[in-house]
Structures are given as structure tokens and as C-alpha cells.
Amino acid sequence: MNTEQYRRLRILHVEDNIGDVRLIAEALREAGRDHEIAVAFDGVEALDYLHRRGHYADAWRPELILLDLNLPKKGGIEVLAEINADKELRQIPVVVLTSSSAPQDINRAYALNANRYITKPADLSELFSVVGELEKYWANGAKLTPRLGV
Amino acid sequence: MFWLRDISITRKLTTIVVATSAAALLMAGAATIIYERVTFPRNLAQHLASLADVVGNNSAAAILFNDETAAAESLQALKATPNIMMAQVYRKDGGVLASYVRVGEPMATLSAAKTGISQETIAAEYVDIFRPIFVGAERVGGIGLRSDLTEVKVRLGAYAQTWLAVLFVSLLGALGVAAVLQRVVSLPILNLAGIARRISNEHDYSQRAVKETGDEIGALVDGFNEMLSQIEARDGALTQAQGELEKRIRDLQQEVAERQRAEKGLAEKAVELERSNAELQQFAYVASHDLQEPLRMVSIYTQLLAKRYGPKLDGAALEFIGYAVDGVKRMRLLIRDLLEYSRVGTRGQFLAMTDCNAVLALTLNNLEAVIEESRARITRGPLPVIMADDVQLGQLFQNLISNAIKYRDSKPPEIHVGCKQEESHWLFWVRDNGIGIDPQYAERIFIIFQRLHGKGEYPGSGIGLAICKKIVERHGGKIWVESELGKGSTFYFTLPATAGS
Amino acid sequence: MGFLALLWVGEGSSLNGAAPTEYQLKAVFLMNFAKFVEWPTTAFRSAQNALTICVLGENPFGHDLDDVVRGQVAADRALAVKRLAQVQREDNCHVLFVSAAEKARTERVLGVLRNAPTLTVGEGDDFAAAGGMIGLLIDDNKIRFEVNLDAAGNAGLKISSKLLKLAKNVREKRNP
Numbered sequence: 001m002n003t004e005q006y007r008r009l010r011i012l013h014v015e016d017n018i019g020d021v022r023l024i025a026e027a028l029r030e031a032g033r034d035h036e037i038a039v040a041f042d043g044v045e046a047l048d049y050l051h052r053r054g055h056y057a058d059a060w061r062p063e064l065i066l067l068d069l070n071l072p073k074k075g076g077i078e079v080l081a082e083i084n085a086d087k088e089l090r091q092i093p094v095v096v097l098t099s100s101s102a103p104q105d106i107n108r109a110y111a112l113n114a115n116r117y118i119t120k121p122a123d124l125s126e127l128f129s130v131v132g133e134l135e136k137y138w139a140n141g142a143k144l145t146p147r148l149g150v
Numbered sequence: 151m152f153w154l155r156d157i158s159i160t161r162k163l164t165t166i167v168v169a170t171s172a173a174a175l176l177m178a179g180a181a182t183i184i185y186e187r188v189t190f191p192r193n194l195a196q197h198l199a200s201l202a203d204v205v206g207n208n209s210a211a212a213i214l215f216n217d218e219t220a221a222a223e224s225l226q227a228l229k230a231t232p233n234i235m236m237a238q239v240y241r242k243d244g245g246v247l248a249s250y251v252r253v254g255e256p257m258a259t260l261s262a263a264k265t266g267i268s269q270e271t272i273a274a275e276y277v278d279i280f281r282p283i284f285v286g287a288e289r290v291g292g293i294g295l296r297s298d299l300t301e302v303k304v305r306l307g308a309y310a311q312t313w314l315a316v317l318f319v320s321l322l323g324a325l326g327v328a329a330v331l332q333r334v335v336s337l338p339i340l341n342l343a344g345i346a347r348r349i350s351n352e353h354d355y356s357q358r359a360v361k362e363t364g365d366e367i368g369a370l371v372d373g374f375n376e377m378l379s380q381i382e383a384r385d386g387a388l389t390q391a392q393g394e395l396e397k398r399i400r401d402l403q404q405e406v407a408e409r410q411r412a413e414k415g416l417a418e419k420a421v422e423l424e425r426s427n428a429e430l431q432q433f434a435y436v437a438s439h440d441l442q443e444p445l446r447m448v449s450i451y452t453q454l455l456a457k458r459y460g461p462k463l464d465g466a467a468l469e470f471i472g473y474a475v476d477g478v479k480r481m482r483l484l485i486r487d488l489l490e491y492s493r494v495g496t497r498g499q500f501l502a503m504t505d506c507n508a509v510l511a512l513t514l515n516n517l518e519a520v521i522e523e524s525r526a527r528i529t530r531g532p533l534p535v536i537m538a539d540d541v542q543l544g545q546l547f548q549n550l551i552s553n554a555i556k557y558r559d560s561k562p563p564e565i566h567v568g569c570k571q572e573e574s575h576w577l578f579w580v581r582d583n584g585i586g587i588d589p590q591y592a593e594r595i596f597i598i599f600q601r602l603h604g605k606g607e608y609p610g611s612g613i614g615l616a617i618c619k620k621i622v623e624r625h626g627g628k629i630w631v632e633s634e635l636g637k638g639s640t641f642y643f644t645l646p647a648t649a650g651s
Numbered sequence: 652m653g654f655l656a657l658l659w660v661g662e663g664s665s666l667n668g669a670a671p672t673e674y675q676l677k678a679v680f681l682m683n684f685a686k687f688v689e690w691p692t693t694a695f696r697s698a699q700n701a702l703t704i705c706v707l708g709e710n711p712f713g714h715d716l717d718d719v720v721r722g723q724v725a726a727d728r729a730l731a732v733k734r735l736a737q738v739q740r741e742d743n744c745h746v747l748f749v750s751a752a753e754k755a756r757t758e759r760v761l762g763v764l765r766n767a768p769t770l771t772v773g774e775g776d777d778f779a780a781a782g783g784m785i786g787l788l789i790d791d792n793k794i795r796f797e798v799n800l801d802a803a804g805n806a807g808l809k810i811s812s813k814l815l816k817l818a819k820n821v822r823e824k825r826n827p
Binding site (some may be wrong): 207208210211212215216217220285286287288 | 683686723724726813814816817
Binding site for chain 2 (some may be wrong): 017019020023026099100120121122123124125127
């Protein structure tokens, strides 16, 4: 167990591929972290959760959103746009974690004020290092910086 | 006179002939009349002289016998000659023996009477004659006669009238004859004119004028016909040329239409190609992307498996996992290479003027690390500026040079990049001192995924040369290798020259 | 003969200005007659032979006849004058003048010279009737003459019609 002081994050992982969900979880466990992860499998569900709609009425507000772009029902970019449009939601940091390395996706994401854009690595060690770095940044006393821009 | 110019030649000729006849007749008539006017009085005088001689002769005795009565009687006989105005019988000394005078005329005495010499006086209104009268050789006296010129006038008048009548009739005759004979000249001309008019109206140059006469008109007809033959020939040639021209135009138009169709087809094909390209690109991207996803899963989970359960597994299991991971890695590379291969076509830029030297420099820059690591020595000749896709050209150089470095043997690689201008293209070459290639595989190596060596010996998916070939062929060139095992290789490729490069 | 002179508008002859006498005129007539008569060729011996005018007996002309005929020509022959007391055929007179004074001898002379080529010229209106060839007359104060054509014809003499025209009278067989 990591003796470093860390905060237990509430993370919302929006991802339709269960394999990738497990991977992130494993990667975090590998990093010795035990963050709380809520999963939304599609864009609609993600937004319902964020808006605490339906049976997500008493969901907790996540402190970090990991967002895949390739989602059924509603795509990641759409979700991001909605998050960005919401005064409260936009304050939650969003890290886009997707398999696409297409420049238009990258540009679009940053235009919608994503904090980070990561292409899912195919190599395990690479995955671990990315996630570790990510977790360090947000978990270790990183303030919830307000997003730039409106 | 101008009206004469423009009337028909028939009339012209007739008019000319008639006018000529009239002129001739007029001149003849005038000459005759003038001649008569001059000579007739003279004739009259002669006639008078004869008369005088006769009468004088008759009076000779009267003179000798001084018989006035008899002399007067002789003279009285002249009464019957109405033109005699006056007559006198003279004695030898010029004295008048007897006289006769026409009613109403004055008397006059001829001056010649005294001289006794024969005399003829032609005045405007009369003619005087004096003749001596002889008996034998002896002049006994004289006789004088004066005659008026009425006879002359009458005769001249008669002449004039006759002549006018003759003139009139002659002219009529001339008119008739001319009207008929002028045809000899005018008909051929009119025929010729008629034919000429017809030909010029109908544009039928096969017609010919008929040569009817052997004179200058006949010669004109010959000339005319020859001219027609020439015109006909030229017309024919012209028509033919025109026909050929039209045919050529039609052919050309057809060609143009075909080309336009072809162009349209090409434009359509280009659009189609563009669309197909875009589709393909999309497909390639999506396919590779979608293919890559499951691979990633496989790859990463086998890795996770190895990591998590590695200690619990035996060597064989780890080996198996290793093969699986390896397979996936290869798969990813293959997909990546395939994507790259397809992109040669789908991501090809329009060709632009490209400085090959700059592209090579950039490539060598990209390969700096590997060049340094292999201690490769690369030399180069001056390269031209040609129409090319600079990105792909860079890929081409990169593949060939990295191959040259990769397939080295013990010695450090010595690589030369050169080129030479040939008729319609530039010949480039990349020469190395590496391991060389067995000539029997010289063509195989350009086939996609064909490798001559195991992965363990030399890395690579075997797509590099296939990509090079595709790039070169996309530029319209050819690529081949000349090599011998152990003696290095020279990869040649041609790229089309641009005018002025 | 003064009255004759009035009617004569003189012609140039040997007469010098004075009015001509009767016999001067008759002399001229005589000469002129010769000009209008044609003798047969036998009457002349040669071409040069002169034409002889004979005056029988009494010569009323004096020298006048000679003067008149001098230098004159009749029928291309010179004229000559002969005076004869008697006349024979052999005298070869071409013209014989018988004056009025010799009237008595007229018949005998004409008989002698019958058909001879001699132009017999006489005076009086009976001379021609008697057989003389030309008879001189005075008619109306003018000298006229009468011609006996038959007598001349019998003698072989041709008298020009020009002369005949001037004659007062011409005796011919057919003339009554």
C-alpha cells in the first residue's frame, strides 16, 4: 500500500467496453490506489448520473470524469458539450480516455474544455504509467482547478 | 456614242455595217454629185460647142453671103433648145450678123467674138461658148451660144433623188444583209455569252461551248473551254478538298466529342475515384481502428495475465502467452503497415515541383539516429527538381536508405544516392555495400509482405519495398534492383522528368 | 448702088472703107460660091491646080474680082481669074460668069458647057431657068441668087446645102 498521502477520489468512468473498465480498475489497483469508481456505460446514463436524474438521484458528484468518446446512445463529445454547458458540471475535471488519435477528436475535446486527452495505450506498462501519472496529479493534493474559459 | 457601247452585238454589228454602207454610199454619192456638178457644165459646154459648130456651120454661108435673114433663121432653130438663152452669129470682125435671144433674157456679146478663138466660159448661172466658123480652112466668122444651167441643175437634182432612193434601198438592203450576215459573227459570241451566263448561274462547270467557227471567236471558244476545264478541275479538286476537309472536321469533331466524353468520363471517374478514395480511406481508417481495438484488448490482457499470474505459471505457459502477445504485436504492425500501404494511394497529394535534394536532406535528418548508430556513410549526387509528392518521396528515400542500413553486413554501410537524366525521365539509384540480394528474388521482394529473411535476422514486416514500388508507380516510374549476394545492392527507380527540370 | 451700101455691114475685104459696089459684092458672091461647090476630081489636073473663075466677054467686075480673090482660098485651092472672049470646054473653067451684057450668048454658052464641070453663074432671074446653075438677082435691094440644081447635078457638081439654103429659089426636077 502506498504510504503517500492520497485522497480517495470519486471517479466517474464513462466507458462502454467492460474490458477497458476493468483495465482502469486494475491499473489503479496496480498503482495501489483505491478510488471510488462509478461507471456509466453510455452517454445518456452518464448525464443522468451527473444530473442526478432518475435512480441516480442520490449519486455522489464525481471529482474526476474519465470519458470515452465512442459511446452508444450519446457520444462522448456530446456528453462533454453538455458538461461544458452546465455551470456546475463544468467544474468537474474531464479526462478524455479514448482509442481514437484523430486530430479532429483531440481538437474538439480541447475546444470543449477537456482537461486532458489520452489515447488508450496498447501496452500494459504504458497504460500503468499513464494512469499512475493521472492519479497522482488529481489525487495528490491537486486542487480542483476551475476550468479555464466558459 | 455611248448608247452604241451597250446595245447587243447583233444590233451593233448591223448598225456598224449599215452605217458603213451609208457612209460609203454618202461619200460615193457626194463624190458623184460633186463630180457631176463640176463636169456636167463642162459636158454641157462641149455639147454646146458641138451645137455651136453645127449651127455655125449652117450659118457659114449666111455669114459669107452676109445673109442676116438666113443667119437669123439658123439661130431660130435654137428656139427648140430651151436651155439656150442667147445665140449670135458674128462676122469675121466680131460684128453681130444675127442674134437669137430667149424670151426675157438680156442680150450680150461674147468677148471672144473679136478674137475669133474658141472659148468656153462657165459661169454660175450660164455657160458661154464661142466657136469660130470655118469654111474649109478659112475662118469666116463665129458663133456664140449661151446656155443656162437648168439642165445641169435638173440633172443633178435627178441624180440626187436617184441617189437618195438608191441610198435608201441600199441601206435597207444593207440592213437586211447585215442583219443576216452579222449572225456569222454574233451568233457564236451570243452562244458563248449564253453558255457563260448559264454556267455562272448553274455553277455547272462540266458544260462546254461549241466551237462553230475557225476564227478568233473559235479560238476564244477554245480558250474558254480550256478555262472551263481548268475551273472544272479546280472546282472538282476544291470540292474534293472541301469534302476531305469536312470529313476531317467531322472526324475531329468526333475526336473532340470522344475526348470530351472521355474527359467527362475521366472527370466522373476522378470524382468516383475521389469518393472511392475517401471511402477507402474512411474504410481503412475505421477498419484499422476497429481491428486495432480488439487487438489492444488481447494484447493488454495477455500482458496483464502474464503480470498477474506470471509467478503461478510454468515456463511453457509463459512461453504460450509470449507467442500470443507477440502475435498481437505483429498483427498491430501488419495493420499499421497495411494502413500505410493503402495511404500511398488515398493520402497521395497532387504532384508539385519538389526539390529532391531537400527531401533527401529531410529524410537523412529523420534517420539521423539510426545512421549514427550504424556508422553509415552516406554520399549523394545532385538531385533534380521534379514533379512529385514530397511526402511520399520522403517515404521512398527513407525506406530505401533504412533498408540499405538494415541489410548491412559486417562492414559499416556505405550508401550512395545518385541520379542521371535520361530521355524522358530521371534515373535515381541508392547503392549500398550490404548483404546483397539473390537475383532470383529480385522481383519477389517488391511484393507485399514478402520477406527473404526471418524476423529474427532482420526486423521488418516486408512492406517497405512494396510501399516504395507503389509510390514510384504512382509517380509513373519503375523500380528494380540490381544485386549480387555479398556484393551490395543498387536500387534503381525512375521518375518522369518535367520540362525544364 | 447706094441703097445696097446701106444694107452691107462691111466685112474686111480688099475694099477700103467705101461702100461696096454691086459688082464688088457679086465678086464676093462668086468667090464664096466656089467655097460651097464640090467639083469632080477630074475637073482638076492636080492638087495644086488653082480654081479658075472665068469671066466671059464683058467684064463688069473690072479689077474687083481679082482684088477679091487675091490670097483667098476656096476648097483648099487658090483662086485664079481668067477673062475670056469665047469659052470652050477645053478652057477648063471651074466657074464661068456670064454677065447680063452677054445675055444673048447665054443659051449657046450653056449648050457648049452642058454637063461640063463648070459652075455657070449668070445674072437675071431667067438664067437658072435657062439652065444656068446659079443666077444672081437683086431682090428687095439685096443680092440674092437662084440655083438650078439639076443643071449642076448633070455637070457632076455638088452644091452644098448650106448654099442652097441661102438661095432664093432652087430649081429641081421635082420643083414645079
